Amino acid sequence: MGVMNSFKEEVEKAVSEALSKMGTDIRFDVEIPSADAADLAVPCFILAKTMKRSPADIAKELSVLIEKKGRIADVSALNGYLNFTMDRNAMMSGTISEIMEKKEDYGCLPKKNKKINVEHTSTNPTGPIHVGRARNPIIGDTLARCLSRCGYDVTTEYYVNDVGKQVVILTWGINNIPKEDVEKADREKADHAMVAFYRLANKMMESQPEVSDEISSMLRRFENGDADVISDVRRTTEMMLAGLKQTLDGIGVSLNVYTWESRYIENGDAKRVVEKLKTSKYAGNDDGAWSLDLEEFGVHGNNKKFTFTRNDGTTLYTTRDIAYHLDKLSRYDRVVDVLGEDQKLGSKQLTCALEILSSEKMPEPMFYSFVSLPEGKMSTRKGVVVYLDDLIDEAVEYAYNEIKQRRTDLSEERMREIARTVGVGAIRYNIVRIQPEKQFVFKWSEALNFDGNSGPFLQYSHARACSILRKAGEFKRTSDVSKLTDEYEVRLVKVLSKFENITEQAGEGRKIHLVPAYGHEVASAFNQFYAAVPVLNSGEARDARLTLVECTMTVLKSILGCLGIGAPEEM
C-alpha cells in the first residue's frame, strides 16, 4: 500500500475513535483537499445534520480529541474542515524508499487474479483509420494499460466485422474492378489501396442496376452460407485488416485477440441465441421477422422494438453481437467495450437481450464522442478527412525538424528514431488528455503542440532527468530526506506520492484523462525543482537530490508507459 493510503487509514481510525468518544459512529469521508491547507481533510458538514451542531464546532472538538501521534503531525479545524498534515519526514522517506524498491511497479495496485477484456477499435475493415476513429484505439489501449497497473490480467480484443453488405461491396470491388479504373492511392498500404475499390464499387452500385444485382446476389449467397463467397470476403477483410494493423502499430497499439464475426454464424451460436430469444415472453413476430419488446426495460418509443431476425430467419449484426458477448463473458471475469457514442442505444439493447437470456455478467461500455474537423464532420466520401497515417507522418516530420534545430551531435538514424517517439507521443497525449465524453475538434496546431500540456513536455522532463543522472555517474541512493528541505523538493515528493491514487481512479474509475494530467503535474513539479535547486553541485544534499531525480525519472517513465508513449533518454 502506498504511503498516502496508509496515512489515510491512520486518519480514518483516529477520527472514528474520536467520534465514538463523542458518542456517535456516524460515517464520514476522508478526502484530499483542493486547498493546499492540508494533506487530508474530513469535511464536517455531513456530520452536522445528525449531530445537530455546527460543522465548525464539530471540527474544533475533533481536533482537540485527536492526538498528534504516528504519522499525524498536525490536526486542526478550519472552516468546518478537520485538517490533517502528515509527518513530512515519513511522507517523504516513505515515498522515496517505495519508489526505489518497486521501481516501475511503483504506483501499481496488487494483483487481483481477475481477467478483464477490453474490446476496442473494432472499426469496419472497409477503409483506412481516420482521426475521427483514432480516439477508440488510443482510449482503449490506454485503459487497458491502466487496468493492468490496477492489477488485472488484461486482454485486448478486436471484433472484426467480416459479415454484411459493406465487406461484400468491398470484396466485389476488389474482384471485379480493373486496377486501371481506380484512382491511384497516395500510399502503397493495403487499406489505402483497397478503399479506392470500395468507393468506386459503391458508386457503381448506385448508378448501375446490374452491379447492384450482382452485389445483392453475392450477399444472399453469403448469408446462405456459400463457402466460396465467405472465404472470398474473409480474404479481402484480412488484407484490409493487415493495413489497419500497420497503422495501429504506428501509434503503439497492438491487440491480443482478433475475433471474426462470421465465427458466430459458422459455429451456430447466433442461431442458438435466436432460438432462445424466441421463447422469451418479450418476443414477438411481424411477418416472420422476430423482435423483442423492451418497454419493460425502460426503453421507450420506437427504440423499444429490438429486431433480432429478418423475415427470412437470417440473423442481424445485433444478433451476432449478442452471441459474441455471451462468448466474451464466458471467457473473462469482466468485459469492457470501448464504443462511439452512436452505439449507445445498441449497447442498451444488447444489455436488455443479455438480461432476457439471464446472463449473470454484463459488458461495461465506455463511450466517447466523435472527433470532427474545424470544417465539420469527418467524411471519407466528401474528402473531409484526416487519415491517422497522415497525422503520424506529419507529427513525426515535425518532431524531426524540432530535433534537427536543437541537436548537432546525433546520427540521422537516432534523430529519426527519437522523432518517431516524440511525434507519436504528441498524438496519443493530445487525444487522451480530454475526457472521452467531450466532443473533440481536431486541430493541427493542437495535435502538433510540443509545449506545456503535451506528450513531449513529459518526455522532455524525462530526458532531462536522464541527462542529469548520466552526468552524475555513481552516487549513493538514500531515503534519508533530512537534506531535502526546499519547498520544491517537498512538493515534488508529495506529487510523486499520489501515483497510486491516480492509477486507481484512472483504471477502476474509468478516468484515463487523469493520467496525462498527473504526468503534467509530475513533470511540472520536476521542472520547478530543477530551476530552483542545484543537483550536481549541491554538496551534502547531492545524493538525496540525485535519488529524488532518479525517482522522478522512474515515475515519469511509468506514466509514459501507462499512456503507451515512449520515454526517450535524450531528445
Next chain:
RNA sequence: GGACCCGUAGGGUAGAGGAUCAUCCUAUCGGCCUUCGAAGCCGAUGACCCGGGUUCGAAUCCCGGCGGGUCCGCCA
C-alpha cells in the same frame, strides 16, 4: 417528434455539492540561458450559456430555455 451526451477566460481544458485563489495549457504582454538540457522557469491579463428552483452553501443537483453532438433500419 422522442431519447442520450456536452456548454467553464480569445482558443482548449480540470473541477461533479463545500475552505475569501475555480485548475492547467495555449495565445497576448513583460522578465530569466558564462550552473546540471530554454521542448524549460518566473510574473501579468482573462472564464462557470441563460432563467427559475432545492440547500446553511450550486460551476457542480432538479426543472425550463438556448447552442453543439449523437441515436431512433428486417444496415453494420
